[in-house]
Each structure stands twice: as C-alpha cells, then as structure tokens.
Amino acid sequence: MAASTVFDSFLFRDMFGTPDMRAVFNDQSFVDAVVRTEVALATAQARVGVIPQEAAEEIAASCDSALLNRERLRVDTENVGYPVLPIVRQLAEQCGASGGFLHWGATTQDVMDTAMMLQCSAALGLVETQLDRLRACLRDLAAAHIDTITAGRTHLQHALPITFGYRVAVWLSALDRHADRLAAVRERDLMVQFGGAAGTLASLGSEGLRVRAELAAELGLRDPEITWHVARDGLVEIVGLLASIGGSAGKIGADVALLCSTEFGELAEPFAPGRGASSTMPQKRNPISSELVVAAAKLLRDKASAMLDAMVQDFERATGPWHVEWAVLPEAFLLLSSSLAQTTHLIAGLRVNEDRMRANLGLTGGLVMAEAVMMALAPALGRQQAHELVYAACSRVIDSGSDLATELQAHPVVAETLGAERIERLCDPATYLGSAHAMTRSVVDAQS
Structure with missing residues (x-):
C-alpha cells in the first residue's frame, strides 16, 4: 500500500518519527497488545475463580496473534467500527471450547x-x-x-x-x-481499564474489583480507583x-x-x-x-x-x-x-x-556593558541620574560609532566618579557575569 502521510512515507518517516517508536505503534504491536490483554484477563479471572483454570490455561496456550487473518480483521473492523470484536472472534476460534470464556465481562x-x-x-x-x-x-x-x-x-x-x-x-x-x-x-x-458495559463491572458481581486488580498486576499497570x-x-x-x-x-x-x-x-x-x-x-x-x-x-x-x-x-x-x-x-x-x-x-x-x-x-562598542556602568555610578549619583548619563553615552556611541569606554571617559562627571581604570574594567564583559557560573554549575552537577 502506498504511503500517504509523513509518518509512513519512505521519504519522510525517519524525519517525523523513529524506527523504535514506529515499532511500538504499528498494527502488529497493537494487535499483540490486544491479545496480551485478553490472555491476561483470562489469567486474572481464573485466579479469582470467575472462569475455570483449565480454560485460562488453554486460552494462554492457544491465542496467537500471528495466526490471525489480517484481511479478515481489516474487513470486519471496518464493518464493526472497532477492532476488538473481530480479534476476539478469531481468538475464540483458536481456543476451541475455552473460547467461550474469552473476553469475559469485558467491553x-x-x-x-x-x-x-x-x-x-x-x-x-x-x-x-x-x-x-x-x-x-x-x-x-x-x-x-x-x-x-x-x-x-x-x-x-x-x-x-x-x-x-x-x-x-x-x-x-x-x-x-x-x-x-x-x-x-x-x-x-x-x-488498566476494566469496567464492563457501563463501567460498573455489573456482569462480574462481587468479583469485579478483584479481577481488575489482578489484571492490573498481570500487566504491570496501575489499578485505578474507578473506571x-x-x-x-x-x-x-x-x-x-x-x-x-x-x-x-x-x-x-x-x-x-x-x-x-x-x-x-x-x-x-x-x-x-x-x-x-x-x-x-x-x-x-x-x-x-x-x-x-x-x-x-x-x-x-x-x-x-x-x-x-x-x-x-x-x-x-x-x-x-x-x-x-x-x-x-x-x-x-x-x-x-x-x-x-x-x-x-x-x-x-x-x-x-x-x-x-x-x-x-x-559589535556594539561595549554597549552590552551599559548596565554594569550604570550600577557602578548609582551609589554615588543615584540610580536615575546614573541611568540618564549612561543612556546619553550610549546614544553617542550609536550615533558616532565610537565605543562606550571612550564616551564615558570623555564625560567629566563619570570620569571623576569612576576613574579611567575602573571604566575600562567595567566595560570588560568577563567582569559582569553575575551568578551565571554558579547557576550553570548547579544544573550541570544536578542528579540526572
């Protein structure tokens, strides 16, 4: 059959999926999971005493997804609207007389x-x-x-x-x-899902919850509080x-x-x-x-x-x-x-x-360090004045193509407050990394 989506296309499928994940969700995997569920249900019900142990053993020994007629499944599924009944019919045929105990109380x-x-x-x-x-x-x-x-x-x-x-x-x-x-x-x-026709497990009488718990244990799934x-x-x-x-x-x-x-x-x-x-x-x-x-x-x-x-x-x-x-x-x-x-x-x-x-x-002539300079000026000048001075210097850098350190050193108030050596240091990106190293280390060293 020709592929029609990126998920099954031989051109695109490994760009929109992986072989391992496709194997989990292909048709055969689903059918295998249905068969596994039906066998597990019979096993659980026999353990509780709902169906005969001999029937559960025959079901487990006889159900084989490889023997299912896939074309018949396809036709019947399209007719029924769901694949489970068609699968159960064929499985019941495989199990002979014990097939009558298959899918007991389930929907x-x-x-x-x-x-x-x-x-x-x-x-x-x-x-x-x-x-x-x-x-x-x-x-x-x-x-x-x-x-x-x-x-x-x-x-x-x-x-x-x-x-x-x-x-x-x-x-x-x-x-x-x-x-x-x-x-x-x-x-x-x-x-696990097991509730019967309307979710109440009425067909199993007083044993419904025990069966559900055993089924969950058999399949390694959680037993929910309610359907x-x-x-x-x-x-x-x-x-x-x-x-x-x-x-x-x-x-x-x-x-x-x-x-x-x-x-x-x-x-x-x-x-x-x-x-x-x-x-x-x-x-x-x-x-x-x-x-x-x-x-x-x-x-x-x-x-x-x-x-x-x-x-x-x-x-x-x-x-x-x-x-x-x-x-x-x-x-x-x-x-x-x-x-x-x-x-x-x-x-x-x-x-x-x-x-x-x-x-x-x-690229920006040191503008990336504007906050560092502003915060250094703020204790002496106040944050707002510091912001205005640095903003003006940044504007001159943008207009003239100069660099921030030069413009700052040319401003008498900034030069007097900070000094040339500190201005150069403040304009060095390596001096203004905050807690980046510590935070990175905390993530890198976290337990995986």
Whole structure:
C-alpha cells in the first residue's frame, strides 16, 4: 500500500518519527497488545475463580496473534467500527471450547484502552531513554562552555554578557524538570481499564474489583480507583507532556538555527556531505535538524489541543471523541521521538565558534556593558541620574560609532566618579557575569 502521510512515507518517516517508536505503534504491536490483554484477563479471572483454570490455561496456550487473518480483521473492523470484536472472534476460534470464556465481562473499550496503555508504557520508556541521552549531551556541552562568554540577547538585541554554558544549562534545566514529570506521569497515568458495559463491572458481581486488580498486576499497570472510560485526563496529561518536551526541544532548535545564521555564525550543526544542501545554492548548509525540531514542536502543540478537545465526552461512553485519540497518540509519540533524536544529534555534534561569539560581543562598542556602568555610578549619583548619563553615552556611541569606554571617559562627571581604570574594567564583559557560573554549575552537577 502506498504511503500517504509523513509518518509512513519512505521519504519522510525517519524525519517525523523513529524506527523504535514506529515499532511500538504499528498494527502488529497493537494487535499483540490486544491479545496480551485478553490472555491476561483470562489469567486474572481464573485466579479469582470467575472462569475455570483449565480454560485460562488453554486460552494462554492457544491465542496467537500471528495466526490471525489480517484481511479478515481489516474487513470486519471496518464493518464493526472497532477492532476488538473481530480479534476476539478469531481468538475464540483458536481456543476451541475455552473460547467461550474469552473476553469475559469485558467491553471493547476496556481492551482497547488497556492495549493502548501497554503501548504508552513502552513508548514512554523509549522517551525516557531518549530524554536521558539528550540531557547527558547537554550536560557535557554546558560544562565544556561554562566560561565561554557570549552575548545574552533579549528581543533579539544584545542585553548583557552571559556564558554559552549558561544558555545551554537553561535548556537543560527544562528537560531535567520534564524528566521528573515523566516519572510522575508513568506512575500516575498508566492505568488498566476494566469496567464492563457501563463501567460498573455489573456482569462480574462481587468479583469485579478483584479481577481488575489482578489484571492490573498481570500487566504491570496501575489499578485505578474507578473506571475511566470517559475520564481521559491521564491520556491528556501524557500527550500534554509530550508536547511540552517537544516545545522545550523546539526552543533549543530555534536558538541553534538563529545562531547558525550567517550574521551570527556562532554555531553550526554537525555536518556530513550533502546535509542541508540546496538544489540551487552550492554554499548552503541549512540547519536541518533544528528545522525539524521546530516543526515537531508546532505539530505537537496541535496534538495536545486535539486531546483537550477529546476530553469532552458524553455520559458513560463517548460518541466520537474517543476515536480522536486513536490518531493523535501514535503521531504525538512519533513526533517527539523524532524531535529528541534530532536534538540529540545536533547537540552531540554541535560546532561552537568561541571566537565568533567574542567578536559578536564587541559589535556594539561595549554597549552590552551599559548596565554594569550604570550600577557602578548609582551609589554615588543615584540610580536615575546614573541611568540618564549612561543612556546619553550610549546614544553617542550609536550615533558616532565610537565605543562606550571612550564616551564615558570623555564625560567629566563619570570620569571623576569612576576613574579611567575602573571604566575600562567595567566595560570588560568577563567582569559582569553575575551568578551565571554558579547557576550553570548547579544544573550541570544536578542528579540526572
């Protein structure tokens, strides 16, 4: 079958996903998860005494997803509207007489939601591994450039001197917090689903909650307090976290792409022959990884929005919103897996031009040090007068193309208050880094 989206295209799929994440969400993986859920349910029910032990053993021995007729599944799923009943029919045929005990007391959404949770569990494990790898690369980069001075920029203008290590540590700090959120999400939101037709487990009488607890234990999922057929906050939180991680990666991608531009020239993505090439301009080395990371962040935002929309579900079983999740969840995980892979690639091989950083820092003739001078004058002159004097000096630098130290030394009040030697020292970016080193070190040395 010809591919029709970037997620299954042989051209684009590894730019909008990864092979490992596709393996978690492909058709076979989903069917395997459904079969695993059905077998686990039979095992749990036999343990509680709801179905015969012999039936559960035969179900476990007989159910084989590899033997399912995929074309029959496709046709029946389109007819039924859901894949579980078609799968259960074929599994029951595999199990002979014991097939009558398959899917006992369950409803379609129980099995689909639980299978989806098994996929989410595996996918979040991949995200955790990728996130840890990226954080390690950022930690190394921040440590290597903890004293590399560069221009801090606000509103795209030079603000104050910072270190490149500080900038990287800010990126890293967000991902460290996301790692904590990820651990909490895995503990809180990976829940088994088992409620029966309307969520009350009425068909199992007094044994329903025991079966649900055993099923959760069998599958390694959390046993929830109540059926969550129409309470989809857990899945919304999962996708929201994926979007947030993607947004933090997108911020890295946006910064790197800007700093790779010709006018900045402070960074360059790792290069391989042909990477980022233009079909018409032989000189081009476009920041392809950064661009993909930024694109993924934008697409992930829409996935989170769709999941929020799908939260509004009617009564005890939704009329439509549930189906939104089937499309959104796999695509959200694929996008983030690509984003993390691309970000790790660019950070691990990032080329840092320290000379260009220092040269760019001097582009404004020392204006980046205006606050330092103002704060040095303020104790003697008061903050407002100090601000006005330095502002006037900065204006002269901008108009004349001179430098800040020269203009300050030419002003009698400033020269008398500070002296030439202190003015020179105050105009040195290395003297005005505040707590950048300490903060960077605190992030670099934090427990990963």
